[in-house]
Amino acid sequence: MERPIDSAQSKAEAAFDGGLYCAESVVRALVGTAEEADLLTRAATGFCSGVARTCGPCGALSGGIIGIGHVLGRAHADRPVAAAYGAVQDLVEEFERIFGARDCDRLLGCNLGSAEGQAMFRERQLHRRCREFTARAAELASAAIARHLQPAEASGR
Template sequence: MDRHIHSAQSKAEEAFDGGLYCAESVVRALVGTSADADLLTRAATGFCSGMARTCGPCGALSGGIIGIGHVLGRAHAGKPVAAAYGAVQELIGEFERIFGARDCNRLLGCDLGSPEGQTIFREQQLHRRCREITALAAELATTAIARHLQPAEPAGA
């Protein structure tokens, strides 16, 4: 599993360095080259920068939740939600424990939706902090997914 965690971190950093934002990068790291990768990456765009620069939850955290849903979520009513909910709760808890907050403006110390906040972001080179948070969110989500995956049913069961 450690190899998968390192891989998720590296993939998130690579996507971020390639120009994707936080939520998009975490989603890309978690869904890889699945058939849904482009769709889910596009769906994540509005979650970037604290929900489109509205001081909402960190996009990296949101991307992790989207990735968890991709792996553990349900597509039909009546299916269980316990694994997905458990993994999301674990992700949020660990994220807040490590970073002390979950909202973008609190994590960065500026409001990305304001000209002043954009200036602070540039001058303090806060993209480096976003990259760090993005990589760690991919790691935390990967760990949470692994802990909540149901073991495969034995053949003939």
């Protein structure tokens, strides 16, 4: 039987291989229904390529944060934030431990907002690294969600 973590990684890889970018692919892997996936995938687009090629945080990491918020976030001010914050902190810490950075330009070694960076991305086939970041971010976010999901929420109550 496939574990949810393995499933998230496989789904993220499939979405990335299908042409979605990093943040979009991770979100696709973490959300439930097709309607939610479409909505949140669109919301994630601006986070791809290091926040729209501005050398910001890796889109895969951002997609993981969006997915965590979808599952553990709050819709009302009187609800706690501890589970969502804890899961995001776990994700960011583990991602940085594995890859050594969290920002797109540091991870790839190029600025995707420049023509030179775009050329380097193509020449060095850095999309393979992005696929790796995407798969791992989905795996890590799924694991963080599972760790921080409250028992009542996990049973559907």
